[in-house]
Amino acid sequence: MSETFQFTLQATDGKARLGAITMPRGTVRTPAFMPVGTAATVKALYMDQVRGTGADIILGNTYHLMLRPGAERVARLGGLHEFARWPHPILTDSGGFQVMSLSKLRKLTEQGVTFRSHVDGARYEMSPERSIEIQGLLGSDIQMQLDECVALPAPFADVERAMEMSLRWAERCKTAFGDQPGRAMFGIVQGGAEPVLRERSASALKAMDLKGYSVGGLAVGEPQHVMLEMLDVTCPVLPAEKPRYLMGVGTPDDILKSVARGIDMFDCVMPTRAGRHGLAFTRRGRVNLRNARHADDHRPLDEESDCPAARDYSRAYLHHLVRSQEALGAMLLSWNNIAYYQQLMQGIRASIWDGRFSAFAEEATGGWERGDI
Numbered sequence: 001m002s003e004t005f006q007f008t009l010q011a012t013d014g015k016a017r018l019g020a021i022t023m024p025r026g027t028v029r030t031p032a033f034m035p036v037g038t039a040a041t042v043k044a045l046y047m048d049q050v051r052g053t054g055a056d057i058i059l060g061n062t063y064h065l066m067l068r069p070g071a072e073r074v075a076r077l078g079g080l081h082e083f084a085r086w087p088h089p090i091l092t093d094s095g096g097f098q099v100m101s102l103s104k105l106r107k108l109t110e111q112g113v114t115f116r117s118h119v120d121g122a123r124y125e126m127s128p129e130r131s132i133e134i135q136g137l138l139g140s141d142i143q144m145q146l147d148e149c150v151a152l153p154a155p156f157a158d159v160e161r162a163m164e165m166s167l168r169w170a171e172r173c174k175t176a177f178g179d180q181p182g183r184a185m186f187g188i189v190q191g192g193a194e195p196v197l198r199e200r201s202a203s204a205l206k207a208m209d210l211k212g213y214s215v216g217g218l219a220v221g222e223p224q225h226v227m228l229e230m231l232d233v234t235c236p237v238l239p240a241e242k243p244r245y246l247m248g249v250g251t252p253d254d255i256l257k258s259v260a261r262g263i264d265m266f267d268c269v270m271p272t273r274a275g276r277h278g279l280a281f282t283r284r285g286r287v288n289l290r291n292a293r294h295a296d297d298h299r300p301l302d303e304e305s306d307c308p309a310a311r312d313y314s315r316a317y318l319h320h321l322v323r324s325q326e327a328l329g330a331m332l333l334s335w336n337n338i339a340y341y342q343q344l345m346q347g348i349r350a351s352i353w354d355g356r357f358s359a360f361a362e363e364a365t366g367g368w369e370r371g372d373i
């Protein structure tokens with residue numbers, strides 16, 4: 001355990017990076033995938049199952065937790081780690097993105113964002129300072145600045161305005177965060193699909209000498225090649241000795257292509273959301289358990305997996321659970337999918353260490369071209 005927050009770069013293979021982030025609550029091996037624990041739960045999984053898949057860190061959401069059960073209440077109950085029984089590192093998002101995607105009535109000004117709760121319609125104000133205060137009340141180990149993510153496509157002027165306000169908010173968040181040894185506040189690079197704005201945002205954030213950098217404003221519906229082009233522009237500007245987190249990404253293919261461009265951390269609802277909808281990720285591609293062709297298939301999803309959900313249950317049984325809308329179906333497929341993502345990340349880390357990342361990436365997504373198997 002380290003009393004300070006420290007990122008160590010251990011090896012590189014091209015632009016792919018192998019590293020580790022040490023902090024008081026534990027070490028995060030990078031490249032890392034963070035299971036999404038939005039409302040203090042990784043949906044349909046026990047936290048010891050999440051840990052058992054190899055996850056070193058999970059993500060929590062300021063927006064959801066401030067609405068319900070409330071940040072001050074979580075603090076009174078000992079903080080998010082105690083509340084959710086996850087003693088390892090937690091990264092929290094700052095809430096602005098969720099306000100814009102979930103709340104109906106909202107207004108965004110220089111001061112911050114005012115909005116009505118999608119839960120009960122109550123009115124809230126969230127400034128950069130309040131977002132950092134909430135993340136502190138939750139006890140978050142890695143906190144995000146409050147930012148503005150514009151939906152794409154958007155006019156250059158709109159993207160520029162939002163990017164520049166996000167930079168001013170980054171300064172305010174840095175001041176509000178102060179000096180919290182063992183914890184970090186990450187800046188968030190914005191700039192839409194505009195290379196010049198991405199470069200300007202990344203270099204301004206670099207000058208703030210933050211402990212880590214997120215790349216936001218992507219995975220918002222743009223084609224994959226646009227996302228990758230923005231990484232090609234952004235990563236070279238960011239300091240090599242700090243972690244880089246691509247927000248909201250992604251499919252296995254997105255992750256492999258982003259690791260190849262220098263990204264260290266990922267989060268995405270895909271494995272758990274897909275699990276709740278009957279979709280299994282495996283080493284040989286996707287399996288849609290809703291499909292009747294699995295009704296008599298006694299094979300497990302992956303007989304070589306170390307996850308019981310992949311190894312010990314027949315596809316026929318999983319198909320039955322999914323078609324019957326039994327809760328166990330969502331539980332087993334979410335478990336399988338998070339385990340698959342962690343196995344993918346472990347394979348990525350090992351391949352970078354061995355200098356064979358591009359061969360691993362090639363083989364890892366080969367099966368994906370076949371689609372449903």
Ligand SMILES: Nc1ccc2nc(N)nc(O)c2c1
Nearest residue numbers: 097149216217218219247248
């Ligand atoms: N695709 C995403 C996902 C989460 C985000 N969170 C913040 N704070 N900002 C963004 O731009 C995000 C983009």
